[in-house]
Amino acid sequence: MSIDYTVISTRVRLARNISGYPFPSKLKDETKAKEIVRKVNTAVSKLDSFNLYFMNNISESSAISLKEKYLISNDLIANHNYGAVLINKAEDISIMINEEDHIRSQCFMRGLNLKEAYSRISEVDDKLSNSLTYAFDKDLGYLTACPTNLGTALRASVMLFLPALSQKNYMTEIIREVSRLGLTVRGIYGEGSDADGYMYQISNEVTLGVSEEKILSIVEDAVNKIVVLENKTRKEINLADPIGMKDITKRSFGILTNCAKISSKEFLQHIANVKLGISLGYIKLKEPMVLDNLIVAVRPANINILSGKDLIAVERDIYRAEYVKEILTKNII
Amino acid sequence: MSIDYTVISTRVRLARNISGYPFPSKLKDETKAKEIVRKVNTAVSKLDSFNLYFMNNISESSAISLKEKYLISNDLIANHNYGAVLINKAEDISIMINEEDHIRSQCFMRGLNLKEAYSRISEVDDKLSNSLTYAFDKDLGYLTACPTNLGTALRASVMLFLPALSQKNYMTEIIREVSRLGLTVRGIYGEGSDADGYMYQISNEVTLGVSEEKILSIVEDAVNKIVVLENKTRKEINLADPIGMKDITKRSFGILTNCAKISSKEFLQHIANVKLGISLGYIKLKEPMVLDNLIVAVRPANINILSGKDLIAVERDIYRAEYVKEILTKNII
Numbered sequence: 001m002s003i004d005y006t007v008i009s010t011r012v013r014l015a016r017n018i019s020g021y022p023f024p025s026k027l028k029d030e031t032k033a034k035e036i037v038r039k040v041n042t043a044v045s046k047l048d049s050f051n052l053y054f055m056n057n058i059s060e061s062s063a064i065s066l067k068e069k070y071l072i073s074n075d076l077i078a079n080h081n082y083g084a085v086l087i088n089k090a091e092d093i094s095i096m097i098n099e100e101d102h103i104r105s106q107c108f109m110r111g112l113n114l115k116e117a118y119s120r121i122s123e124v125d126d127k128l129s130n131s132l133t134y135a136f137d138k139d140l141g142y143l144t145a146c147p148t149n150l151g152t153a154l155r156a157s158v159m160l161f162l163p164a165l166s167q168k169n170y171m172t173e174i175i176r177e178v179s180r181l182g183l184t185v186r187g188i189y190g191e192g193s194d195a196d197g198y199m200y201q202i203s204n205e206v207t208l209g210v211s212e213e214k215i216l217s218i219v220e221d222a223v224n225k226i227v228v229l230e231n232k233t234r235k236e237i238n239l240a241d242p243i244g245m246k247d248i249t250k251r252s253f254g255i256l257t258n259c260a261k262i263s264s265k266e267f268l269q270h271i272a273n274v275k276l277g278i279s280l281g282y283i284k285l286k287e288p289m290v291l292d293n294l295i296v297a298v299r300p301a302n303i304n305i306l307s308g309k310d311l312i313a314v315e316r317d318i319y320r321a322e323y324v325k326e327i328l329t330k331n332i333i
Numbered sequence: 334m335s336i337d338y339t340v341i342s343t344r345v346r347l348a349r350n351i352s353g354y355p356f357p358s359k360l361k362d363e364t365k366a367k368e369i370v371r372k373v374n375t376a377v378s379k380l381d382s383f384n385l386y387f388m389n390n391i392s393e394s395s396a397i398s399l400k401e402k403y404l405i406s407n408d409l410i411a412n413h414n415y416g417a418v419l420i421n422k423a424e425d426i427s428i429m430i431n432e433e434d435h436i437r438s439q440c441f442m443r444g445l446n447l448k449e450a451y452s453r454i455s456e457v458d459d460k461l462s463n464s465l466t467y468a469f470d471k472d473l474g475y476l477t478a479c480p481t482n483l484g485t486a487l488r489a490s491v492m493l494f495l496p497a498l499s500q501k502n503y504m505t506e507i508i509r510e511v512s513r514l515g516l517t518v519r520g521i522y523g524e525g526s527d528a529d530g531y532m533y534q535i536s537n538e539v540t541l542g543v544s545e546e547k548i549l550s551i552v553e554d555a556v557n558k559i560v561v562l563e564n565k566t567r568k569e570i571n572l573a574d575p576i577g578m579k580d581i582t583k584r585s586f587g588i589l590t591n592c593a594k595i596s597s598k599e600f601l602q603h604i605a606n607v608k609l610g611i612s613l614g615y616i617k618l619k620e621p622m623v624l625d626n627l628i629v630a631v632r633p634a635n636i637n638i639l640s641g642k643d644l645i646a647v648e649r650d651i652y653r654a655e656y657v658k659e660i661l662t663k664n665i666i
Contacts, residue, residue, distance in 0.1 A: 243651060247593035258587030260580035260615075282593075318576060 033082035064301035151208030197268035249277025366415035397634035484541030530601035582610025
């Protein structure tokens, strides 16, 4: 099997609100906010074991770490008075409470798994709806704080690794093309550059007047087209200068397995090159799939969790270098 | 034993001219030029086995390779009509004929070995003088084409690796200081920058009115002082930022053991960092002394000799990368 890393992960998110309560932005009453948390938690307790975290009860570092693992959003961190989150053991399902909506449940999976991720989060949603009365309108569908989420309130996202399309400056055109399909593409840190390790998120913009199944299939079709284009472009880039590509990708591997300190940003640039080098056959690893885990593991707050210490930036860069070296070195064939 | 690489090599050179013949620059008569070659060759044939190369009879690539190994000079290459060179098997003694002077004999040794190199080349010179009548004046000493070589006609050079003194911009002051002692310091490619891999050559300027022993001891004393200063400065640089030094030196090692192509210039920068990294204890090699051989081996013409092919620049960069990787990788502890 060739590993191209093009599709990193899938996320399907549902927004729900509980009937009879103001949306979180209007919810100034602590008692009511806590009531919502309690109700959701009670409903969830009938499901597999979830852990409940109150945003005003965990450290900033822990909160950022959850964000780095895609389990919570910046908005939830900002709403640290009333916000909470339920996370399952496998850390692939999270239910944010009192974020923009009362409930934002999501399922996160490796690879392109839109239908399965949707099916898993629907199951959670169905069980929640047994205990909770959702704000629902027969014409508008699920009611949400922001009108852009009305209707299905479904956001299906796929994270992609697109080094070749980025380097050849094809992304602007791709973003324009997919927007015609009601989709949007963003860099995972908003910029969409090498600073993001060439990672992009493609997701549906439109939630109203289209079925859940249709949303999933539009996203999936677009992803499949982009994947074909990315892999074709990689081959072209490689064919134009194979030694150059081998050189760039292997140098990055050499730096990652030897450096004594490395920032998040520089790490992302090199790990992107290493992934590209593996996909082109220049680098071989025993377990190539460790790389996407590594990207998450060495984010700043996660480094603090890994080290068990509250490190300052310079210390994190040293710890990150040691950890990256350890993981890569033991995976050298 | 700590390896600091500070002293790379020693070279002692004697200039001699044969009485009754014009200096090479004035020597337009081919018969006479050939006579000189024959006379020197005959004199040498009484010594250990030497190979004779006529400059107009070897390829440009072979000529440059000899220069890259410090066995001949640019001036000899330029004088390809009448020039020749005798080189011993070990390639540590060479006798250039019809360079600036009729005879330029030199002994090349690893490390700081001025007395031994002088003794070995004197032995050669003594034996040559049994068969040849040198141009000699009882007041001026040995007569040479350029007046700066008159007298002893001895040039004692030591090649030094001075990364810390270079990086701290101390070289200008050192050059000024040693010039007061009648010595000169040059970058090995004339520039004296990182493009030279921080390698410098210190040698005597003055050859007249001072004994051979005195010349050797002035050079040796200056070298010893510079070595102490370099090693002290390395410790200071390292103490100021040990992680930074470890990072820089190990990254260079990572690049050299992974890159798919590398130019001479970039190679020199990284190998200088690797040597620095070994001297500071950040990098360990089974046989650290391979590095100075490697520097000579991967110069452009030597790469052609190594590969057995007449490679173009891009191909040499690829071959160099492979060769460097091979040598370094098998020396990793």
